[in-house]
Amino acid sequence: MTVVVENDFIRLEGACAAEDAETLVSALQGAADPIVDVSRCLHLHGAVVQVLLAFRPSVRGMAEDIFLRDWVIPHLVAD
Amino acid sequence: MGAAPMDELLEQFLVEGPEQVQQASDALLALEDTPDDAGLIDQAFRAIHTLKGSVGLFDLPAMGQVLHVAEDLLGAWRDGRLPLSRPGVDALISATAQTERWLGALAATSGALPADAGEAAAHLVGRLRRFLGDDGPAASVGTTLPADTAWIEDLFRTRGLDPARHPTLTALRYAPDPGCYFRGEDPIALVRRVPGLVALRIGRAGDAVAPPDDVYDPYACDLVVEILSNAAPDAVRAPFRFMPDQIQVVAWSPPPAVLAAVAPPAPMIADTVGRTLRVDSGRIDALAELVDELVVTKNALSDLVAQMTGPAVGAATGGGEAAVRSLGDRQAALDRLVGRLHRTVMGIRLVPLLPLLRRFPRMVREMATALGKEVDLAVEGQDVQVDKGVVEGLFEPLTHLLRNAVDHGIELATERTAQGKPVRSRIVLRARREDDQVVIEVTDDGRGMDPARIRRAAAERGLMPARALDALPDDQVLDLVFRPGFSTAAAVTDLSGRGVGMDAMRAAVGRLGGSVGIDSTPGQGTTVRLVLPLNLVLARVMVVSVNGERYGIPMDGIVETTRVAGDHIRPIRAGRAFVLRDAVLPLLALADLLGLQSGTAAPSMPEGGDARRAVVVRVGGERVAVEVDAFIGRRDVVLRPMTGLLRAMPGLLGTTLLGDGQVLMVLDVPGLIDAIPGPSREAES
Numbered sequence: 001m002t003v004v005v006e007n008d009f010i011r012l013e014g015a016c017a018a019e020d021a022e023t024l025v026s027a028l029q030g031a032a033d034p035i036v037d038v039s040r041c042l043h044l045h046g047a048v049v050q051v052l053l054a055f056r057p058s059v060r061g062m063a064e065d066i067f068l069r070d071w072v073i074p075h076l077v078a079d
Numbered sequence: 080m081g082a083a084p085m086d087e088l089l090e091q092f093l094v095e096g097p098e099q100v101q102q103a104s105d106a107l108l109a110l111e112d113t114p115d116d117a118g119l120i121d122q123a124f125r126a127i128h129t130l131k132g133s134v135g136l137f138d139l140p141a142m143g144q145v146l147h148v149a150e151d152l153l154g155a156w157r158d159g160r161l162p163l164s165r166p167g168v169d170a171l172i173s174a175t176a177q178t179e180r181w182l183g184a185l186a187a188t189s190g191a192l193p194a195d196a197g198e199a200a201a202h203l204v205g206r207l208r209r210f211l212g213d214d215g216p217a218a219s220v221g222t223t224l225p226a227d228t229a230w231i232e233d234l235f236r237t238r239g240l241d242p243a244r245h246p247t248l249t250a251l252r253y254a255p256d257p258g259c260y261f262r263g264e265d266p267i268a269l270v271r272r273v274p275g276l277v278a279l280r281i282g283r284a285g286d287a288v289a290p291p292d293d294v295y296d297p298y299a300c301d302l303v304v305e306i307l308s309n310a311a312p313d314a315v316r317a318p319f320r321f322m323p324d325q326i327q328v329v330a331w332s333p334p335p336a337v338l339a340a341v342a343p344p345a346p347m348i349a350d351t352v353g354r355t356l357r358v359d360s361g362r363i364d365a366l367a368e369l370v371d372e373l374v375v376t377k378n379a380l381s382d383l384v385a386q387m388t389g390p391a392v393g394a395a396t397g398g399g400e401a402a403v404r405s406l407g408d409r410q411a412a413l414d415r416l417v418g419r420l421h422r423t424v425m426g427i428r429l430v431p432l433l434p435l436l437r438r439f440p441r442m443v444r445e446m447a448t449a450l451g452k453e454v455d456l457a458v459e460g461q462d463v464q465v466d467k468g469v470v471e472g473l474f475e476p477l478t479h480l481l482r483n484a485v486d487h488g489i490e491l492a493t494e495r496t497a498q499g500k501p502v503r504s505r506i507v508l509r510a511r512r513e514d515d516q517v518v519i520e521v522t523d524d525g526r527g528m529d530p531a532r533i534r535r536a537a538a539e540r541g542l543m544p545a546r547a548l549d550a551l552p553d554d555q556v557l558d559l560v561f562r563p564g565f566s567t568a569a570a571v572t573d574l575s576g577r578g579v580g581m582d583a584m585r586a587a588v589g590r591l592g593g594s595v596g597i598d599s600t601p602g603q604g605t606t607v608r609l610v611l612p613l614n615l616v617l618a619r620v621m622v623v624s625v626n627g628e629r630y631g632i633p634m635d636g637i638v639e640t641t642r643v644a645g646d647h648i649r650p651i652r653a654g655r656a657f658v659l660r661d662a663v664l665p666l667l668a669l670a671d672l673l674g675l676q677s678g679t680a681a682p683s684m685p686e687g688g689d690a691r692r693a694v695v696v697r698v699g700g701e702r703v704a705v706e707v708d709a710f711i712g713r714r715d716v717v718l719r720p721m722t723g724l725l726r727a728m729p730g731l732l733g734t735t736l737l738g739d740g741q742v743l744m745v746l747d748v749p750g751l752i753d754a755i756p757g758p759s760r761e762a763e764s
Contacts, residue, residue, distance in 0.1 A: 018260050021297035029295075046255070046266035051297045053283050067271050075281045 008033055010057070012048070013040040021047035028055045037061045038073055052076045089190055092133050096182045099133075101434075102126040104175040104441045107168055111444075114163050117311035123171070124153040125247055128332070130178065141192055141200035142181050148207040149174045155211060158330060159313045167210040169448065174203050176445060231331050234305055238278040242333035245307075248277060249315040250329045253304040254284065255322070260298050264322070272318040275310030307331075360467065367424050367715075371619050373417050374635050378697065380410045382638055385700055428468070429613075432510050432517075433461035435470050439481055439508060446485040453492065453503040454485055460510030465517050468717075469611050472591045473519070479584045480521045480607050481506065488525030488605050498602070500524065515613045522606040528599035530556040540565065557597045561585045590736050592717045618718040618735075620745055623694065623707040625669045631716065631745035633732065638695045638702055640710060645689040657704070659695070664704045666693060672705070672730070672751040698749040705748055718745060729754040 003023040004011040008031040010024070028034050028051070036052065038044075039061025044052075049072065052059065059076045063069040103126035106119045113119065131146040149171055155161040177199055184193050231250040235242075251273070255266045270279065284301040308315045312328050319326045387403045440456045447454035465473075489504045496502060507522045530553040537559045538545050548556070559565060563582040585595045593611035620631035621640070643657045648666060655666045693704040716735035730751035735743050 018265070018298070025295060025297050043271075044267055046264075046268075046300065046302055047260050047297050049267055049281060050283065050300065050302050051295075053281070053302075054295060054297075071270075071276060071279045072267060072281065075279075 003027060005030075007031070009035050009037065011037045011040065012044070015043040016041065016045055016048045018045045018047045021045065021051050024048060024051050025055075028057055031057075034058070035060060036076075038063045038068070038076075040064060041068060044068060044072060049076070088136055089185070092136070093182060093186050096130060096133060097179065099126045099130045100175050100179045100182065101437060103130070104172060104179075105437065107172050107175065108440050108444060110163070110168055111165070114165070114168075117157070117313065120153060120157045120163065121247065121311060124150065124157050125332075127153055127175075128247075137190070139181075139185075139192060141196040142178060145174050145177065145200050145203045145207070148204050148211070152207050152210055154330065157311060158328075159316075161211070164210060167207075170203070170206045170210060172441060172444060174207060176441060177203055228329060228331060230305055231307065231329065232334065234278050234280055234307060235333060238307075240278065240307070240333075245277060245309060245333065247330060247332045248307045248309055249275075249312045250331045251306040251308070251315050251319075252327045253306070253319060253325060255300045255302055255304075255325055257299045257301065259300045259322075259325075266300070266302050266304055269318045270304055270306065273306055273308055273310075274314050275308040276306065277309050278305075278307040280305040363424065363427055363467075366427070370417065370420050370424055371634060373413075373420065375637065375639075377410070377413050377417050378635065378638050380406075380413060382697065382702060384410055425466075428466050429464040430467045430470055431461060432463050432465055432470060435473060435477075436461050436508060436510065438474070439477065442478065443481055443485060443506060446482055447489075450486060451491070452485065452489050454489055455503055455505050456481070457505060457507045458509075459507065460519075463510045463512050463517060465611070465613060469517070469591050469593075469613075472587065473609075473611075476584045476587045476609065477508070477519070477521070479581075479587075480609075481508070483581070484521055484523040484525065484605070484607075488523040488527075490526050494526075512613065517611045517613055519609040519611065520606050522604060524604040527601040527603050528557055528560070528597070528605055529601050533557065533559055537562070537565065557599055560597070561595065589719070590717065592719055618732075618745065619713060619715055620735075620743075621694065621713055622711040622743065623669070623692075624709045624711055625673065625707055626675050627708075628675075629711060629737075629741070629743055630669070630673075631714070631735065631743050632694055632696070632705075632748055633745065634713065636696050636748060638697055640692070640694050641704065642690040642692055643704070645691060648691065659704070662702070664695065664702055666691075666704045666706055667752065667755075668706045669746075672748075672755065673746075694748075696748045698752050703748075703752060714743075716743065716745070 002012060002014045002016050003020050004013060005023075005027045010027050010031070012020070012024075016024075034055070034057040036057045037060045041061075041063045042065045053076065059073065063073055103123045106123035106126065110116065110119045110123070127146055127150045131143065131150055134143045134146055152161075152167060152171065156163045156167075181192055181196065185191070228250070230252065231248075234250075235245075235248075253266065253269070255264060259266070267281075270281075282303050282305075284303050306315065312330050316326065316328050384403065384407050387406065436458045440458065443454055443456040484506050489506070490498070490500075492502045495504065505524050507520070509522070510517060510519045512518075533556050534548045534551075537543055537556075538548055542559060542562050542565065543551075551559075560581045565581065581595075588595050588609050588611070591611055593609055596608045596610070597605065598608070599605040618631075619634040621634055621637060622629050622631055624630070641659060643659075643666070648655050648657045651665075656663050657666055658664075691706050692708070692710060693706045694710075695702050695704050697703075714737070716737075718733040718735055730747050732745045732747045732750075735745060737743050
């Protein structure tokens with residue numbers, strides 16, 4: 001389980017695989033003002049990234065993984 | 080109209096062009112050793128690319144064509160469309176060499192290529208095209224994508240990238256197909272493996288901004304990934320090798336507009352470390368000239384001080400003493416200032432040997448290739464700094480030495496293998512500083528010089544009687560090669576069979592105030608050693624003529640030059656004198672000082688109105704006028720001290736070679752005057 005949902009607060013942990021995309025979609029759809037925390041994230045599968053781009057929840061935290069932190073997360077936060 | 084900016088552009092191009100040629104050829108030469116180094120291909124590509132761009136500003140079609148094909152070939156290698164080949168590198172080296180020659184011609188003719196440029200270009204283009212071979216529509220490969228480079232420029236700009244730091248980038252756009260997740264592909268994982276990331280944009284296809292509805296399918300991939308990387312296209316492309324149809328790769332450079340807008344401040348801020356200044360040599364020369372003038376002014380001032388401390392003035396003006404002291408202080412200050420200025424200027428003139436030395440590897444390569452030899456040139460000591468005059472004067476002699484080494488020193492491959500030597504030979508060009516001298520050595524691992532063979536050749540050419548030759552020790556026999564007309568090459572080759580030899584080389588080094596020596600071990604190689612002054616002991620001399628002969632008088636000893644009307648010259652006992660601004664100066668004839676059969680001795684009291692020319696010099700605390708026949712002009716010369724018996728001759732500072740090859744004797748006038756026996760000296764007192 002790498003998608004942990006607590007009401008509107010969604011935490012992505014470890015390496016998020018393609019399967020997690022579906023879980024994430026339902027969590028996002030079920031939340032009024034979803035917040036996604038990526039600080040314990042080691043990888044985000046393309047499908048997961050795509051979901052975050054589509055739903056544009058608030059994304060928080062600095063990922064442990066440097067590639068994610070520097071190159072991927074900024075796209076999910078800004079723009 | 081419009082000519083002026085064009086000239087400026089050309090001037091700029093002639094400064095930068097050779098540097099780019101150098102970069103390209105450095106990279107190409109290095110590629111020979113490490114053909115897998117993508118960075119080197121890239122370096123050569125960029126240099127050629129820049130050159131080509133610059134050439135486009137001028138009407139130089141021949142040069143443009145060659146550079147264009149060279150760029151195509153390098154581009155094909157860089158993008159991995161064609162494998163790099165050694166003959167291809169050779170052809171590119173020829174192209175850069177030709178470009179360098181053309182740049183030289185452009186500089187010499189201020190803007191025109193030689194008449195045979197078109198022919199040479201056609202030849203090179205044909206040669207380079209061969210390597211592009213089956214990559215025939217090479218140009219079109221580069222042009223299939225240009226329509227879609229707007230995103231690159233946009234990404235480059237929005238990420239605030241500095242064109243100066245990223246002159247070329249690899250741009251990759253990756254649009255995974257919608258079903259990719261089902262094949263287990265993870266676009267993000269692939270992007271993670273791209274080397275040299277400079278910018279990354281992850282977006283959704285078609286800029287899908289519409290909020291997803293309830294039936295959003297996260298497994299229909301709609302990602303679009305755009306990447307800028309400073310790695311080579313091959314490296315950037317590597318992670319995507321199983322999905323070539325989903326990517327586009329472009330080698331991209333920021334367009335000039337972007338460059339121009341952002342670049343200018345960059346070099347000024349960025350390069351504060353090890354900043355170098357390109358100084359127009361004309362300015363340095365002007366500065367040096369100024370210093371010389373200053374020296375002369377200072378001399379005149381000292382003279383004034385001496386005059387004012389004289390009894391006559393001191394008595395006449397009561398409060399003169401304080402003025403004299405302050406004048407003296409000023410003079411001392413001026414003295415220090417002049418000294419400092421002089422040292423500064425000499426310092427500016429010191430330049431590193433690097434630009435000179437790095438021209439040679441390619442040259443040696445070309446020479447070796449022409450002779451079917453394999454030679455590596457190692458260059459050491461590029462950081463040694465030498466007077467720019469020395470650097471400029473060294474190109475020819477070093478070229479000659481290297482040519483000799485490649486041509487005569489290095490054996491043919493078969494000969495080398497027979498002797499158990501590696502086929503690839505090695506020449507070392509090494510510069511180092513020793514106290515206030517620079518030592519430059521050219522060492523080869525070739526056949527060495529055979530004293531017996533040199534003796535034989537010298538005997539055949541009648542340079543010396545056979546008996547004298549036999550008596551000559553081996554190390555002195557080697558020096559025979561410096562004799563005019565000596566050449567031991569068995570066969571006349573393209574390279575060095577031109578009859579000018581080591582004697583010309585030694586003369587060229589001599590003009591720089593240096594000397595040449597040889598060490599050689601038969602079978603193991605030869606070392607030729609040039610020893611040069613760190614600073615050219617540049618003396619500014621006034622060239623004068625006496626009895627049709629020219630002599631130099633150092634400028635820093637000259638107070639002024641003057642003309643004296645014949646009827647103003649008065650005989651004083653055995654000598655002559657004249658009044659110059661209220662002071663009586665003894666007038667000595669230079670011809671007499673030199674002990675020449677003087678023209679002035681007989682008509683020592685010429686008809687009135689015949690103006691005599693005289694140089695006023697300081698001797699001890701006094702001024703003395705020295706009569707000459709004519710002033711010829713001022714020259715900067717490299718003074719070579721007298722050697723041997725002549726060293727003991729009074730009145731001679733040294734010799735120097737004039738531009739026409741004639742030896743000019745530089746006189747020590749005070750020394751000459753001191754050497755006059757009794758009677759003439761009375762004129763001074």
